[in-house]
Amino acid sequence: MRALFFHKKPKYSRDYPTPKRAEGEALIRVLQAGICNTDIEIVKGYMPFQGVLGHEFVGVVEEGDKTWIGKRVVGEINCPCRRCEYCRQGLGNHCPNRKVLGILGKDGAFADYLTLPMANLHELPTSVSNLQAVFVEPIASAFRILEQVDTGPNDKVAVLGDGKLGLLVAQVMAGTGCELTAIGRHPEKLEILARKKIKTRLVHEGPHQKFDLCIDCTGSPKGLELALDLVRPMGKIVLKSTFASPVPHWFGAGGERLNLSQLVVNEVVLLGSRCGPFKRAIEALQDGAVEVTALVTKVYNLEEAIKAFGLASRKGVLKVVLDMT
Numbered sequence: 342m343r344a345l346f347f348h349k350k351p352k353y354s355r356d357y358p359t360p361k362r363a364e365g366e367a368l369i370r371v372l373q374a375g376i377c378n379t380d381i382e383i384v385k386g387y388m389p390f391q392g393v394l395g396h397e398f399v400g401v402v403e404e405g406d407k408t409w410i411g412k413r414v415v416g417e418i419n420c421p422c423r424r425c426e427y428c429r430q431g432l433g434n435h436c437p438n439r440k441v442l443g444i445l446g447k448d449g450a451f452a453d454y455l456t457l458p459m460a461n462l463h464e465l466p467t468s469v470s471n472l473q474a475v476f477v478e479p480i481a482s483a484f485r486i487l488e489q490v491d492t493g494p495n496d497k498v499a500v501l502g503d504g505k506l507g508l509l510v511a512q513v514m515a516g517t518g519c520e521l522t523a524i525g526r527h528p529e530k531l532e533i534l535a536r537k538k539i540k541t542r543l544v545h546e547g548p549h550q551k552f553d554l555c556i557d558c559t560g561s562p563k564g565l566e567l568a569l570d571l572v573r574p575m576g577k578i579v580l581k582s583t584f585a586s587p588v589p590h591w592f593g594a595g596g597e598r599l600n601l602s603q604l605v606v607n608e609v610v611l612l613g614s615r616c617g618p619f620k621r622a623i624e625a626l627q628d629g630a631v632e633v634t635a636l637v638t639k640v641y642n643l644e645e646a647i648k649a650f651g652l653a654s655r656k657g658v659l660k661v662v663l664d665m666t
């Protein structure tokens with residue numbers, strides 16, 4: 342099959358071995374897949390992964406239980422062992438033996454076929470298009486924040502970063518009715534949110550307001566520094582960014598090491614946040630709560646995967662999608 346895989350660098354192959362499904366798994370023909378910052382960070386060395394990249398996809402089940410065959414699906418990316426202590430408590434996303442599609446020990450979605458446990462699959466309603474469905478995984482990860490932090494109409498919330506994830510997180514947070522400000526560096530991207538009546542501002546602009554909750558979607562170590570500056574004492578910071586730079590290399594704007602004592606002095610809660618509920622993400626697309634079409638920069642044929650990857654890695658580019666059909 343055709344595949345974009347990573348081995349020291351991203352490579353394209355026309356005869357990559359088609360995956361064989363294990364017990365309980367489905368074989369899925371991929372229709373479209375989105376390139377995510379995580380894919381770009383893997384290429385920079387964020388995870389020691391080798392194999393087919395990609396974890397944001399929509400596809401059709403070709404092999405598996407009868408009830409699944411022919412269904413158009415998206416799939417949760419964590420494949421837990423279902424036996425360990427974490428799995429027994431329903432915390433499969435944190436299973437220490439897990440494989441993660443296109444990220445850890447399992448070939449991903451930038452190919453004609455992938456396999457996933459049928460337990461991970463969600464059937465798509467016809468009202469959600471393929472292109473929209475590619476966003477289910479990152480929207481689910483935005484909804485994860487609402488499982489972790491109680492947010493209501495009286496909370497002042499800042500979403501930092503106007504990249505792919507920031508634009509999705511801001512839309513999801515807007516649904517809580519909180520007092521939301523989306524903060525970024527690109528007026529043309531913030532405009533996508535302003536059209537949805539979300540308050541926006543540029544990083545170095547506006548009142549130096551303090552927020553109850555700051556959500557870092559900048560994809561950069563600088564985001565934490567900004568969040569520390571914007572969060573009120575005893576407020577919360579949620580980190581959504583994963584990147585290849587290890588902590589000792591984090592520097593503040595003045596070139597000095599990041600000063601984490603602000604966390605201690607202000608008793609700020611720092612929270613990591615990763616994968617979330619697919620069901621809510623599909624519903625948000627269905628009822629129009631989250632709008633994604635403005636986030637698509639370009640759709641490439643799988644054959645042009647290397648070119649697509651190059652574009653996706655460029656600063657300022659939003660979602661680049663691979664089409665396998």
Ligand SMILES: [Zn+2]
Pocket residue numbers: 377378379396397478479
């Ligand atoms: Zn992703």
Ligand SMILES: [Zn+2]
Pocket residue numbers: 421422423424425426427428433436437438439
């Ligand atoms: Zn487990």
